[in-house]
């Protein structure tokens with residue numbers, strides 16, 4: 001008897017042959033005296049026709065099935081297995097029959113809440129929807145890496161235990177590190193800039209980011225995955241923005257080509273990224289309020305409601321699901337952003353908003369040690385608190401820029417979810433530390 005495992009996707013080449021399929025029972029149907037079972041493995045779903053000697057398995061049990069491959073006009077794949085032997089390898093053994101599709105049922109009134117579903121994520125992730133989301137996240141990471149490598153970027157991994165933060169220690173989780181106090185990294189900013197200053201010039205990192213923020217919103221997690229990109233010699237702020245737009249395009253194309261069945265299953269319509277409008281913060285505020293910001297009343301950061309309005313405007317006016325807002329006040333943006341030469345109150349910064357929410361932040365960085373010292377002082381920070389970092393500039397650093405995207409926010413917005421938690425495999429927020 002053939003013991004070697006056959007996958008669902010291999011069946012078309014094996015018609016008439018004896019095979020061994022291994023997988024999970026997702027449906028059982030009895031038509032008269034005939035019993036059909038649907039078995040899934042990582043490559044797809046197969047219909048089994050159970051012979052008289054085979055026991056009827058429980059839903060969600062894990063089987064080794066032995067039988068002959070036949071073509072079948074009645075099965076979805078066009079093939080089925082006529083089984084003569086079935087071994088139950090494992091089965092739900094706690095007396096409770098369960099269905100991952102129900103645990104993960106679409107969020108609706110009267111159904112299980114998102115929090116209830118997250119409590120049982122270790123089981124709901126066996127559902128078709130969760131498999132689709134997880135596969136799509138994985139393909140986003142794959143597409144981002146492929147695109148960036150095609151533009152000469154090198155993937156790096158930087159420490160998540162750090163002694164200082166990109167924002168100077170605020171918003172960071174403390175960690176007892178032997179006899180010292182360290183922090184969980186809130187951004188790879190300082191390391192990625194250090195690498196952009198190296199002869200490699202172009203680097204990216206896809207890694208965990210920790211934020212000590214007491215948020216309870218549909219867009220914040222306390223641990224998320226940062227897609228961080230940094231490169232030397234950009235041709236101005238526009239070139240950094242364009243690099244991000246090209247990256248988002250590449251991700252979108254990759255998903256359309258490789259995840260069509262998952263997107264269809266989730267009913268997801270990917271965002272339109274053509275024709276993305278770009279406004280300065282002042283222009284955006286004027287559009288929102290009808291008032292021109294002035295020296296006396298400078299524009300402040302966008303509120304979440306304003307982000308929503310601007311996206312709506314971009315959609316209605318340009319048919320685009322994204323909008324770029326640039327040139328934020330230097331005072332409200334981090335010290336590592338380069339001020340405009342002719343207007344030092346404004347930083348060479350941008351946010352890309354997608355479907356109502358900020359999805360990334362970026363800009364041109366300071367590479368001049370004197371400007372760095374000035375910026376740090378202006379924010380009441382000490383150069384000496386930043387360890388090795390000032391030396392990166394004192395020893396000569398090329399002009400550089402970059403951006404950071406939140407992976408879960410990207411997946412949330414690409415798939416059109418209300419809440420970022422729907423796009424995160426194992427959520428870490430203020431309340432949730434398990435599963």
Ligand code: ATP
Pocket residue numbers: 211213219220221222223224358359360361404405406407408409410420
């Ligand atoms: P926000 O204004 O939404 O709090 P931020 O300005 O703090 O975000 P940045 O520090 O610029 O965000 O981080 C870059 C990107 O990382 C954001 O645009 C977002 O996609 C993602 N991000 C930031 N904070 C979080 C968070 N707490 N949870 C999930 N993703 C986040």
